[in-house]
Amino acid sequence: MYQSECRVRLLSTTSLLQTYADEKITVQAHCLTISGIASDPTRGAVVAEVDPQNNLPTSMAYRYNDEMAKPQPLQSTVSTVNAANINLSEPEKELLRWHCRLGHISFRRAQFLMRSGVLSNSESSWRLHTAACKLASPPKCAACQYGKQTRRPAPGTKTTVVQDRAGVLKRDHLLPGQRVSVDHFVCSTKGRPQTSRGKTADSDMFTGGCLFIDHSSNFVHVENQCHLNTHETIKAKEAFEVMCRDHGVIPQSYLSDNGK
Numbered sequence: 001m002y003q004s005e006c007r008v009r010l011l012s013t014t015s016l017l018q019t020y021a022d023e024k025i026t027v028q029a030h031c032l033t034i035s036g037i038a039s040d041p042t043r044g045a046v047v048a049e050v051d052p053q054n055n056l057p058t059s060m061a062y063r064y065n066d067e068m069a070k071p072q073p074l075q076s077t078v079s080t081v082n083a084a085n086i087n088l089s090e091p092e093k094e095l096l097r098w099h100c101r102l103g104h105i106s107f108r109r110a111q112f113l114m115r116s117g118v119l120s121n122s123e124s125s126w127r128l129h130t131a132a133c134k135l136a137s138p139p140k141c142a143a144c145q146y147g148k149q150t151r152r153p154a155p156g157t158k159t160t161v162v163q164d165r166a167g168v169l170k171r172d173h174l175l176p177g178q179r180v181s182v183d184h185f186v187c188s189t190k191g192r193p194q195t196s197r198g199k200t201a202d203s204d205m206f207t208g209g210c211l212f213i214d215h216s217s218n219f220v221h222v223e224n225q226c227h228l229n230t231h232e233t234i235k236a237k238e239a240f241e242v243m244c245r246d247h248g249v250i251p252q253s254y255l256s257d258n259g260k
Contacts, residue, residue, distance in 0.1 A: 032057035080142065091131040092139045099141060107138035169255070170215035177249040179215040182237075182256045184208060184228050191224065210236040214249075 013025055016034075023043075024035040029050075036045040048057035079085075081093040088096070098110050098119060113119055114129035173179045191206035192198075209224040210233055221243065223236035237254075244251055 027057075080139075088139055091128060091135060094128050095132040095135060096139050096141065099138075100143075104141065104144055107135075111135070111138075173215040176214055176216045176219070177244060177251045179253050179255055180251050181211075181213045181215065182254050183211050184225075184233075185211060186228070193224075193226075210240075212240045 017023070017025065022037060026033045026035070031050060032048045034046040034048075037043045046059065048059035050056065051058040080088065081097050085093070095107060095110060095114075098114070099105065099107055102110060102113075111133045115133045117126065117129075120126040120129050169181070170179065186208040187206070190202060192200055193204065193206065196205075204226055206224040206226055208228055209222055212221040212223070213219070221240055223239055225232045225236060241251055
């Protein structure tokens, strides 16, 4: 096979078959085919078309080992201050050159040195440095930007522990009924109502209740409920207020899990 870009222009088919004894070569009028190995996906068939200019089977060859080496010489030849870089002007490139040459000092200090004239040795460089000193927004240095990076904390949830303080809920509650806390409780063992005779259905038995606690007097009142729904909770609240009126107390406000 003829390869114009390779050092070895001609490839011996005999040497190829001696190296790969388990493959075959089929020669036709328009192409040359290397069979490859069907069981090995990395060794597929290779077809070399006949070049009409030299009447030889011709195919392109690649070296995959050199693919990773290509960006390295490209990176060494192309830089930010290269003449082909049209994103920066000549004064910006000159300022960036001296910034890197002087150990990545601040751009303001590099402009001070340029303004003093110690870095220029010709009239053209002096004019270039004069223009660089007038730059209000200096270019970005990749090394300096990389050095300014800081480690960010790992994403997660922040929890704050609330320290309980004794008596904080009933502070300034001096009169009975001024503030009453309300909450439900659930009991896994069902309880019979006072009117039960032993044949009460499970749906009519107590499964919990409602607790009323007065902040001022620490009085606790319990109203049993068969269902912890809104209707029975309102009935429990009305029964509690009737009991309070019998003792000369009128509840003024309630406190529950959902607020006041």
